[in-house]
Amino acid sequence: MTSMENIKPDVGGMSALSSTLVGDKSASKMSSHSAVSEKKSSSEAANRVPSPTDKDKDNPAADTRNMRRIIAEDPEWSLAIVPTLVELCIKHLVVNFEHNSKVLHDLEPKHKVMLLEKISTDIPLKVTALLVDDEGYWKRCCKARWQICDVSAYGRSWKRMYFERHLQRIIEQFVPETTDSTELTETLPLCSGFVRKLDIRQLLPPVREAPKMGAEDDISEADASDTMEGPEIDHFDFGAVLPSLPYIEELSIVYGVHDAGMNFEWNLFQFTARDCLLLAKCVAACKTLRVFRLNRSKVDDDKVRVLISHLLDHPSITMLDLSHNIIGDRGARAIGKFLNNHSQLTELNIYDNNIRVAGAQAIAHALTKNTLLTKLDMRLNRLGDEGGQAICRALLKNTTLSELNLGSNELSEPTAAMLSQVVVQNTALRSVELSCNRLGPDGGKQLQEGMEENDTITYLDLRLTEVGQESEYCINQILHQNRERARAKRLRISIPSKGSPSPSQSVGA
Template sequence: MSRSPNPPEAADPRQLRRIIAEDPHWLLSTVPSLSNLCLQSIVNRFEERPIWEDLSPVHKDFVQERLSTSMPLHVTANLIHDGVYWKRCCEKWGGIRDLTHYGNSWKRMFFEKHMENMIELFIPDVTEPKTFVEMVPLCKDYIKRLNISQLLPPVTEPQKEEEEYGSELVIENEDGPSMDHFDFNIMLDKLTNLEEFHVVYRVKQCGLNFQCKMFEMTHRDCESLAKAVKSCKTLKILRLNLSHMEDTKCRLLVKYLLDHPSLRELDLSHNLIGDKGARAIGKLLNRSSLETLNLCDNNIGGPGAKALAHALGGQAIGKALLNNNTLLLLHLGANEVTWPSAIALSKVLVQRSTLKSLNLSCNNLGVDGGKALEEAMSNNSSLTECDIRLTEVEEQSASFVNQVVWTNQSLEQRRHARESKTKKTSTAVY
């Protein structure tokens, strides 16, 4: 028998071997286990038939690592616990924040960011409010803080001219928008765990579309916000900055904040609040449990020849503090506070021991105001922070105030050290 002129090539010896030891990257493909195949089937059909509670912790981890982050929230929100899945959802949004700011909860971070994004992109009379009505039941248990950095105004169409000769401009929609910005009454009272609420009425990156009204809250905005805050009984911190809030709006807001059961911090800095607004806030101090009040960069107190009359705003707050036993921090920096207000606040420092921090920087307290503070501080042992920079106070008065503050700080540190030592001793005994 003749041999074939072209004998077949020998088979690749690597294909005949089960282990290739000389190749560090070699890996034999194994048949997946039946349990993994079942779990992958659960992942693929999770939206149609979500199976979760019957899985073991190990199997839940398997599902969380593979489940699509585009899964509808009505399926996952109240079913999947805090873990890898919600971390992946946060990563999808881009830019993971400090987890400790969210109680070390990925789920809380996701839902807070998701709600903030929905509110910041809401366009009045364009976005359907029912989207929030549907979302709130899914996220209300996980949201403790909302930080709203912008609120979009309604879309205004250009005015159109009629074709007839000599016609005037006609606005098609004579009734106007149903709301000026997002109405927080839609959902704030339903967020039963909300404790912190920060909001700014402005539009970010508006570019050449800039209009002044993009950077201020309207009277209708203020009323709806005030009603929403009043309905949120768990709220502890309210910050409303850079929103052109003046006296009328401030008084309206305070009207709804009176006797709020849980509010502890109010920040209305960088607005246009004047004396009438300050008097309203003075009333709030007597009918609330505020511990922190920040009113820096406003118009409390007046310029020029009307300084004495306009300073009544600062005096009103000072008089209110005489009847307040809860306030720990007061920031009145960068206003128009003058020496009569400094005298009123000095009486507070003598008669009340609860105030721990006072900021009067960038005001015109003058020599008389400085002497009043100097005399008051000689009888005060509780104030551990007092900022009177750029206030036209004499250097001698400022030096004395600072020395008393340092002494009070040392006393406070010693007191904390004694309390900590006593606590450790009590723990060791039990």
């Protein structure tokens, strides 16, 4: 009993033990929490951005904590400043220039330049033709329309170039009886003050219906192209254009079609009698025309006679070019009459035709009386020695012709002999072309002897003439001396001519 009583639970001890365990557990939890806090504090301290120093306190941008990255919601947003009121007005005028074009004259020069640099090149000509004179604008118009723009061929005027090429395109693409003439009639008043030259490189014929042929009438295409030229087809009438161009000075025309391809027909290249008559009347009435070219148009004797009959005593034409045609002796006689004090011509080009002896004699006769012509080109004809000698005899009397081209004319030694007399007596000639003629060694020697007495000719072409290397070399040396003499004369340096005494000889005498 006593022993069992003695074994009683120690409630106080257990309570103390329990409190001790609880205290230890709380202490452990607090110490763990403290360790985590210290670890977190050390981590924050490591990642914390250092505060700005006293040196950077005056520059807020130095502290990256105060900077924000701005992302614009507007994709067109930029740092550009707001446009000025002037720029806004110019922008409005550019957009509405076609309807508010009259305001151009009221702008200040600097604002006018800003406007003309921005307006579109597609604005109708009826708006810009008489209003805009700025060369920069017309330069943009030309380059926007054509890849090749050689403004030097148009008096270095971009506006003139635009209107001349624009009118050229309208005429070259005009199909008689098919094309509406509204564009042409509207364009002429706009460009009349700017067109000085027209270079028409093709003229389209009217569109005709293909003939209906039965099986028995069928022929091959080769036979049709070789044997049938078809009816004559008249082309564009220049009577609707030339009277509206008061300042035109040059007119070049080709009656033909470019790039005919598989549509080729001989009648596409015909210069009809009616075409000739209408053109002759137009040119005769155009008193400002100085240069007239009609090339590659199959102009024959009858047509050139019609042309010349209307051009007699024309007051202003100084250059006539009828090259690459089929003019014969009858046509050459008409040209000779034109040269015989009935024209103001200073240059005549009739190369690549069918002119023979009779035609050359007619032109030679006119040269004996003509006092204005300075350049004559008759290469690629069939003059022969008789025709060549006739021209040379005329030059013994003529005192104005300075350039002569007789290349490829079936000339030989007799013509060279006559020409050797010409170069001795004639002091007006400066350039002579004799290439592609069989003058031979004897002809070369005679020319050499004549050139030794000449001090004015600076160019003599003897290629493919078989004159011999020795004669050709000697003549080239003489030509070089003549060129140097002419150059010295231009520089007003006195060089004694052949046969005259030198200054030392004059003093000694």
